[in-house]
Amino acid sequence: MAENTVSEIERMVITRVFDAPRELVWKAWTDPKYIMQWWGPKGFTAPVCEMDFRVGGKLLCCMRAPDGQEGWNAVEYHEIVLHEKIVSSMYFSDSKGNRVDPAELGIEHEAIEGAYDVTIFEDLGNGQTRLTHIGNEPMESAKNSGQLEGWNETLDKVATVVAELAQTK
Template sequence: MNIKSIQKKNLIITRVFDASVKRVWKAWTESERMMRWWGPKGFTSPLAKIDFREGGASLICMRSPEGKDIYNTWEYRKIVPMQQTEFIQNLADKDGKRIDPVKASMPPDFPQDVRSVVTLKAKGGKTEMTVTEYDYTSDQIFDLSEAGLEQCLDKMAESLK
């Protein structure tokens, strides 16, 4: 019997923002603030419906430079105000219904149910934020996710100035 082991990798990005924990927290929890930074470089965010409570779900849209809308749902599992939030990310349709990534023209190894944790810590008037996305099994998707998240966080830093 041939058993293939799948290596899982966690994407971990830590940034320090020149902003208070409260301002960084609001960037994750308030629609108008999230729409300023969500999506990689060149993308906009025309929609962020946020139901920020344990058991709640948000629907966030990023629009490509070509005008293609890509929707994500975030289902909140754990919230520790001003410190941590944990949610499950999935691709969705415009109504917030989870969709199969392959049907959304994504590669077959594009993940579903991505567990994500955002942790904030005050650091002398600034905020250290760590974003962790768990259990990637594809190096290609990991690299794309890392590049996209880095670009989103660059835009977040700009929005906090």
């Protein structure tokens, strides 16, 4: 069986418009203090978030489920264009940031070979910003596994953080 290439597969794409300037949305997305407030879907918390935000740097976050179970994610940064774009790869990890096979955690996760996550921050004018996140997983798989729903819940939490930042600006 031939492997599908990145261009042949419909990737998971999530878009959200925020009523805030692009710099504030960027800040919420790239400052560990704010990431801890939104990392994970509804009901989940992030008690630990360490970040070296530069090309070649990493993010390491602990996501705690409502039942207290913890899981770790790491993100490696491949490209950063200030206030415009982040290209990264996210994976399941241990608490030290070492890659862990999702199957070892009992998680079914389908990733597209050679695909990176891409997050785009677009200034729409009038104080609005469109965030588009293109994942490295197929859209159908993301829908079936609940990832799409989880990402939408996560973006709801990002919206709360952005709204709070906009009020204090």
